[in-house]
Amino acid sequence: MIKQDGEHSRKLHLQELRADLIVAGGGLAGVCAAVTAARTGTKVILVQDRPVLGGNSSSEVRLWVLGATSHMGNNNRWAREGGVIDEILVENTYKNPEGNPLILDMLLLDKVKQEANITLLLNTAVYSLDKKDAETIDCLRAFCSQNSTEYILKAPLFCDASGDGIVGFLSGAAFRMGAESRQEFDEPMAPTTEYGELLGHSLYFYSKDTGKPVKFTAPDFALPDISVIPRYRSFNAQDYGCRLWWVEYGGRLDTVHQTEDIKWQLWKVVYGVWNYIKNSGKFPEAETLTLEWVGTIPGKRESRRFEGDYIMTQHDLVEQREHDDAVAYGGWSIDLHPADGVFSERPGCNQWHSKGVFQIPYRSMYSRNISNLFLAGRIISVSHVAFGATRVMATVAHAAQAVGIAANLCTKYGVTPAQIIEKGYLSELQQNLIASGQYIPGLRLKDHKDLVHSASITASSQLSFSGFSQPDLWKPLTMAAGQLIPLEKGPVPVFSIPCRAVSKELLTCELWLSSRKASFTPDVLLASRQLQIEGEGYAELDFNVSLEESGYVFLIFRQNENLELGYSNQRITGILSVFNLINKAVSNYGKQSPPPGSGVDEFEFWCPQRRPQGENLAFRLSRHADVFSPENVRNGVDRPVDQPNAWVAGSRDPAPCLSVSWEEPQRISTIVLSFDSDFDHPMESVLMTHPETVMPFCVRNYRICDDQGNELYSRSGNYQTRNIIRLDDAVSTKGLKIYVEHPLATVPAALFGLRCYEN
Incomplete structure (x- = not known):
């Protein structure tokens, strides 16, 4: 029994914890930064003021996770973010196809608790900090309401992923709140006072x-x-x-200090909306509906943005500017909302897309005046306009992974975040990021420790791609349809396309390229043809043009609902049909037509259909395209970009096998395989259900043998993108054989990457 009289002076229970990196904020950005750092051996304390992880994606708010894929509603092909956020989304799709936000909570908690290098503090709010000097944080002070404990959290490095930037604010880090004038960064999309300077909160x-x-x-x-x-x-x-994202309010208020006021206003709206739906008599379909859940904390969009050594602007996004220090990318539209939110007469959002993904520089990921403070999440160094695109969860999670790797380098070399550039460690940062599963546009992995680079590579077969054998189904050309086809440089082959019409109909065919390398907006017309179609047969298309370099072409057929085209049920890695679709959810009306002077490009949208639709056009080529070589597994890019970048086995190969061999025995303890989990699939975390739990391109079953045929490893039921195999005992061998099974009868086996390491 504990008994104390009232005369004693009492203090809270105090606990001091130390680590290499302290991450404040357990949203997806904080989780991905912490997990990425922990996997490098960095000791991390992850402090979260809520009872669950995930921030706006958690069961407390229930916003779906989106990023560059934009509901498959833009021209960013194969753009789903890589690394830890990819693991999370792929696993959620496999284990939680119904989109239950409670299951996502569980997955995130499990992901963090699997890392021995992470100390997780839930229900713990940072409220104060101490500094060593004007530019250096010494420790954070936090309080947990559940165990009535005060924590002193010490580390040489800190990351603010808290959303409102509590650590940055208390430390004196330079920040901005509200919109810049049009003149400051020459941003035509800078909002007027009438439109408002802040995005509000939403409650679902x-x-x-x-x-x-x-x-x-x-x-x-x-x-x-x-x-x-x-x-x-x-x-x-x-x-x-x-x-119900449009149930938004607060853009005219202080979105930090007036959050509780904003929440009450949103509750008024939510219960008023539901009362109208239930009791106005205008919704008879609502008679049997009950209100199951209402959010108790609002999902925040915007508050403080902190200044780094570089502030991203509208120009970085629209022009897709290249940065030497690129560590991540985004691809959501510039998505700004009227400050009056649900009470505004204006549309709930104002979305304008770029022609492709844009790079995010490392200089925007740390404070310019607090030397040991990383920035992650929506608070990174961007203008208000650029924030409209960088703020979404998959993008902030992907960028935050750079913090995890950078923190490890800071610890390794004893430098500050900014000194990674100053001291010449930037290339190591980028290469380590790519090696961890991150994709950085324009960069390739050049891993000198990878033993595969010195090996000879052969395969039991290689898909000799010359199109599809026959149409399995026919579809009317009710909207313009196209096919993305990877070709080698040189003369373009003749295309044959199955088509049919009852009477004579005009088929308009076009061949397009993208003006930006590794981009997927068709804006360069190479040639066009018009053919008269009557009956059923193959139309021959000889565009008589040549490609100056290898890349994707768009074979496009303009709308004619009296014509039908043949489609194939076969799906192949890096081969994709696209359509001039309308997706109002992301302001895609088939063509982007911005107002004059907005600084935004005009272009057509060409997007895939969601499975089970989205079959390939059953075209044929006059000669095969040699784009699926086994050499692709060591080219340093693990997704389709300007080429498929994959070894694809022949579809009739009964036992596909990739072999690597060396002249001398190699000691191998770690093998990394990168499979095709369909980076074009957006994998929204809630509400949007998916037709599969495992992507159809992903190799499910495989085994690895040494040069003597001894089985080193086997796996059944794989669904993840990256498989890291750490052998119990290192082996000495002159070769490896990777035996893979075709995922489906209609999908040949594919492998993006194979890497082998001594340790």
Whole structure:
């Protein structure tokens, strides 16, 4: 028994913890930074002021995770983010195809707890800090309400991934809040005062059909007059969760210190909306619906943005400027919202897309005036306009992984974040990032420790791609359709396309390129042809043009609903059909037509259809395209970019095998394989269900043998992109054989990367 009288002076329980890196904030950015750092051997303390991880993606807010793929609604092909965030999204799709936000909570907690180098503090809020000097943080002070414990958290390095930037703010790091003028960065999209300078918060709700009539009595604080919300005319009783992103408010207020006021206003709106849906008599389909869940904390979009050594602007995104210190990329639209949110007469968002993904520089990932402070999440160094695209969760998670690798280098070399550039460690940062699964546009992995670089590589077969044998189904050309085809430089082969029409119809065919290398916006017309089609057969298309360099071409067929084209059920890594689709969810109306003077490009959208649709056009080539060589597994790029970058086995090979051999025995303890988990698939974390739990291109079953045929490793049921195999005992061998099984009868086996290490 513990008994104390009232005369004692009492203090909170105090605990001091030390690490190499302290990450404040357990959203996806903080999680990915912490996990990435921990895997390098860096000791990490991850401090999170909420009971679960995930931030806006958690069950507390329930926003889907999105980034460069943009619901497959833009021209960013094979753009899903790599590294830890890829692991998380792939695993969530496999284990949680229904999009249950509670299961995502579980997966994130499990991901962090698997790392022995992470100390996780939940329900622990940073409230103060001490500094060594004006430019250096010494320790953070935090309090956990659940165990009534105060923590002193000490480390040489800190990362602020807290959303509002509590560590940066308390440390004196330079920051901005609100929108810059158009003149400061020459940004045509800088908002007017009337539009507003801040994006607001959103609060979601879930409904459930009980199968019987349900009454609803609104609380007294519910918004009484729903007509003050201009959108009330288009309410939909079936919408719930983050499809209600437009329930937004707070852009005219202080989005840090007035968050509780904003939350109450959003509660008024939510309960007012539901009262209108249930009791106005205009939604008979809502009779059996009940209000299952309402958010208790709002999802924040914008507050402070901190200044690094570089501030990204609209020009970096739209022009896709290249940076020597690129460590990540984004591809969400420049997505700005009116400050009045749900009460505005304006559209709920104003989205303008770039022609492709844009690089994120390392200089935007650390504070310019606090020497040991990394920046991660939505607070990185960007203008308000650029923030419109960099703020989304998959993008911030991907960028934060650079912090994890950078922290390891800072510890290794005893330098500050900025000194990684000053002291010449930038290339090592970029290469280590790519080796960890990160994709950085324009860069390749050049890993001198990888033994595969000195090996001879052969395969039991290689797909000799000359198109598809026959059409398996026919579809009318009700919208313009196209095919992305990887070709080698030189004369373009003749295309044959199956088509049919009852009577004579005009088929308009075009061959396009992208003006930007490794981009997927068709904006350079090479040639066009028009053919008369009658009956059923193959149309021959000889464009009589030549490619100056290898890359993807767009074979496009303009709309004619009286024509049908043949499609194939076969799917191949790096081969994709695209359509001039409309996707209103991301302001895609088939063509982007920005207002004059906006500084945004005009172009057509060419996007894939979601499976089970999206079959390839059953075209044929007059000669095969040699683009699936086994040599691709060591070219340092593990996704389709300007080429498929994969070894693809022949579809009729009964036992596909990739072999590597050396003249002298090599000692091998680690093998890394990179499979095709379909980087074009967006993998939204909640609400959007998926037709598969495992991507159809992903090799499920494989085994690895040495040069004597001894099995070193085997796996069944793989679904992940990267498999890292650490052998219990290192082997000495002059060769390895990787036996893979075709994932499906219609999908030949593919492998992006193979790497071998001594340790």
